[in-house]
Amino acid sequence: MLASLVGFLGDFDLAEEAAQEAFAIAAERWRRKGTPENPGAWLITTARNRAIDRIRRERTLADKTRLLDVHTFSEDEMQDEGIEDERLELIFTCCHPALAMEAQVALTLRALGGLSTEEIARAFLVSEETMKRRLSRAKAKIKATGIPFAIPADHLLPDRVDAVLAVVYLIYNEGYGGRIDLAAEAIRLGRMLVALLPDEPEVHALLALMLTHHARHRARFAGEDLVLLADQDRSLWDARQLGEGRESLQRAIALHGRGPYALQAAIASLQTEQEVNWPQVVELYARLAEQTRSPVVELNRAVALAEAGDTELALALVDGLQLDDYRYLHSTRAELLRRLGRDDDARAAYRKAIALTVSEPERRMLTRRLGEL
Amino acid sequence: MKYAALVYNKPGSFEALSDGERQTVSGEYMAVRQDPRCVDGAQLEPVTTATTVRVQDGRTLTTDGPFADTKEVFGGYFIFDAGNLDEAIELASHVPSTWMGGSVEVRPVVESQPA
Numbered sequence: 440m441l442a443s444l445v446g447f448l449g450d451f452d453l454a455e456e457a458a459q460e461a462f463a464i465a466a467e468r469w470r471r472k473g474t475p476e477n478p479g480a481w482l483i484t485t486a487r488n489r490a491i492d493r494i495r496r497e498r499t500l501a502d503k504t505r506l507l508d509v510h511t512f513s514e515d516e517m518q519d520e521g522i523e524d525e526r527l528e529l530i531f532t533c534c535h536p537a538l539a540m541e542a543q544v545a546l547t548l549r550a551l552g553g554l555s556t557e558e559i560a561r562a563f564l565v566s567e568e569t570m571k572r573r574l575s576r577a578k579a580k581i582k583a584t585g586i587p588f589a590i591p592a593d594h595l596l597p598d599r600v601d602a603v604l605a606v607v608y609l610i611y612n613e614g615y616g617g618r619i620d621l622a623a624e625a626i627r628l629g630r631m632l633v634a635l636l637p638d639e640p641e642v643h644a645l646l647a648l649m650l651t652h653h654a655r656h657r658a659r660f661a662g663e664d665l666v667l668l669a670d671q672d673r674s675l676w677d678a679r680q681l682g683e684g685r686e687s688l689q690r691a692i693a694l695h696g697r698g699p700y701a702l703q704a705a706i707a708s709l710q711t712e713q714e715v716n717w718p719q720v721v722e723l724y725a726r727l728a729e730q731t732r733s734p735v736v737e738l739n740r741a742v743a744l745a746e747a748g749d750t751e752l753a754l755a756l757v758d759g760l761q762l763d764d765y766r767y768l769h770s771t772r773a774e775l776l777r778r779l780g781r782d783d784d785a786r787a788a789y790r791k792a793i794a795l796t797v798s799e800p801e802r803r804m805l806t807r808r809l810g811e812l
Numbered sequence: 813m814k815y816a817a818l819v820y821n822k823p824g825s826f827e828a829l830s831d832g833e834r835q836t837v838s839g840e841y842m843a844v845r846q847d848p849r850c851v852d853g854a855q856l857e858p859v860t861t862a863t864t865v866r867v868q869d870g871r872t873l874t875t876d877g878p879f880a881d882t883k884e885v886f887g888g889y890f891i892f893d894a895g896n897l898d899e900a901i902e903l904a905s906h907v908p909s910t911w912m913g914g915s916v917e918v919r920p921v922v923e924s925q926p927a
Contacts, residue, residue, distance in 0.1 A: 584920050
């Protein structure tokens with residue numbers, strides 16, 4: 440509903456106010472006269488009419504005069520036709536790279552996720568006041584700078600789709616940390632994107648990646664303690680979600696998806712097999728490293744190498760990485776050194792990892808490992 | 813909508829080019845200026861020609877050059893009349909400073925209210 444109103448009015452604040460007014464009117468009128476045949480269309484039409492009234496009253500901004508030529512709709516005209524699905528335009532506006540990343544995330548959750556400002560504030564551990572300011576600054580920038588409410592032109596589309604996917608994945612990863620159920624919200628957004636952009640392989644791939652990870656979330660903790668993949672109780676995995684993730688991955692591959700999300704989804708999917716094909720995981724990480732040039736990906740490749748049996752090579756790879764402040768570098772080194780029987784070096788590496796860790800469950804797990812040596 | 817594209821150069825980046833490259837870069841600047849959506853533009857003389865003016869207690873103080881040494885130096889501007897920010901960004905991305913270690917800052921111009 441909000442998407443349709445922003446598209447029609449070209450103004451976030453006006454659209455939000457109009458929507459609220461329409462809901463208020465509905466609450467009152469539907470109680471007296473009963474619910475109309477098409478409640479969604481009724482709400483949008485009412486909101487549009489309210490907004491047009493308001494603009495007519497105010498008659499301030501010259502750029503809104505085009506709206507004065509629009510006729511208001513009568514109740515007979517309240518059918519679904521003519522009310523376009525403009526959620527995609529709204530997503531591209533919210534995830535415009537001219538906005539700060541944190542603003543893109545907040546706007547997307549507010550406008551498309553339907554989360555309240557207070558809920559978003561809570562999820563990102565900031566005060567409601569701060570979040571309110573962040574949202575209104577972003578909305579003001581959209582208006583003042585002429586960020587378009589449109590699907591980007593073909594030659595801009597790949598970059599802009601990437602920007603949208605980055606926002607959704609960031610929302611997912613915030614949820615992965617275990618705060619409000621942002622992970623479920625991100626998956627919902629991922630499904631919406633798949634419906635709106637069915638030909639984009641990376642859109643399917645991101646959904647696959649999120650579903651495959653999320654399917655395991657109940658097995659990831661035992662009480663307060665972290666459980667590593669190899670030790671997870673597979674009966675706690677959500678088989679339906681895993682299946683859906685696999686289907687999404689197949690669709691991405693069928694659309695020739697070979698991008699970073701497709702590779703990560705393929706890796707995540709392989710890791711849910713009964714017998715993990717580690718050499719293939721190594722290969723996929725190598726391709727991902729080529730695309731992203733990320734040392735963190737190289738670290739993951741090292742872990743897969745060790746699982747595939749080549750601990751020495753894995754350690755050599757880890758020792759060549761410039762990631763000295765990264766706690767997982769040291770926890771990985773510690774694990775590899777332990778396997779190679781170099782206990783003193785392993786202890787030193789565990790201590791370094793523990794010193795860098797900010798998460799309490801991780802600290803407990805590392806301390807336990809250190810104690811086992 | 814009108815947008816100002818403020819062109820910042822990396823000092824010495826133009827001078828480092830060969831004669832042929834300089835001609836190409838100048839041609840690209842001209843091409844941006846000649847786009848029908850570009851309504852104005854100017855290149856400034858080098859920053860060594862700058863004079864900074866301040867007024868304190870009614871006295872005009874002038875100093876040589878800008879104060880701070882900056883990594884990027886303001887070198888000129890364009891005014892675009894574009895449909896939206898995406899169009900303005902695309903025009904700005906054709907300005908050579910963007911790939912010569914400098915940048916272009918795009919900002920909407922305040923439209924004066926008709927009297």
